[in-house]
Amino acid sequence: MKRKYQLILIFKMITLISAFAIMVSLFAFYSIKEKKQSEQFVCGVVDERPICGNAIRQMKISLIINKTGQRLFQDSCRACHSIHDVVVGPALKDVVKRRPKKWLYKFINNSSAVIKSGDPYAVELFNKFGKAEMKNFNFTKAEIDSILDYIKVESDY
Numbered sequence: 830m831k832r833k834y835q836l837i838l839i840f841k842m843i844t845l846i847s848a849f850a851i852m853v854s855l856f857a858f859y860s861i862k863e864k865k866q867s868e869q870f871v872c873g874v875v876d877e878r879p880i881c882g883n884a885i886r887q888m889k890i891s892l893i894i895n896k897t898g899q900r901l902f903q904d905s906c907r908a909c910h911s912i913h914d915v916v917v918g919p920a921l922k923d924v925v926k927r928r929p930k931k932w933l934y935k936f937i938n939n940s941s942a943v944i945k946s947g948d949p950y951a952v953e954l955f956n957k958f959g960k961a962e963m964k965n966f967n968f969t970k971a972e973i974d975s976i977l978d979y980i981k982v983e984s985d986y
């Protein structure tokens with residue numbers, strides 16, 4: 830008789846624990862689902878105007894983008910480069926992660942000197958892009974920093 834009660838007790842405990850586990854997983858499932866949905870489509874109010882989804886993303890980008898870098902990029906680089914696509918030169922997405930800063934300062938102002946110095950990465954890129962030469966520039970470090978900052982933000986979005 831005692832054994833029977835013990836078994837019933839164990840059975841009840843198992844049922845309780847499973848019910849609890851199911852509740853916890855359901856809760857986790859729904860909260861993850863909801864979070865995903867809110868990431869996909871957000872609404873908010875900017876300048877007293879309600880805006881949704883992509884518009885918010887654009888607003889965010891315009892707030893954090895480096896305006897000087899954007900202007901310099903458009904004036905001097907856009908003819909040959911885009912961030913996400915190959916144009917005359919390579920897509921510049923994540924170039925800041927790909928190359929060291931010191932190299933970028935040298936290469937952007939005087940790519941032909943870097944290629945002539947025999948730098949293996951530069952030579953390989955030069956050959957890959959049909960020996961097309963980049964113009965020489967005379968930017969200050971601060972100007973190059975702005976351009977790289979602009980490229981970095983555009984790469985992330």
Ligand code: HEC
Pocket residue numbers: 901902905906907908909910917918919920921924927928933936937940954955956958959960961962963964966976
């Ligand atoms: C006349 C076309 C042209 C212009 C203008 C130009 N580039 Fe380039 N760029 C190239 C080409 C072509 C390459 C590939 C290497 C080579 O052939 O010299 C390149 C390569 C690069 C690279 C190396 C990319 C990598 O994947 O490692 C960087 C960084 C770069 N350019 C930045 C710039 C910046 C910043 C500007 C504007 C200030 C600029 N370029 C303007 C044509 C151009």
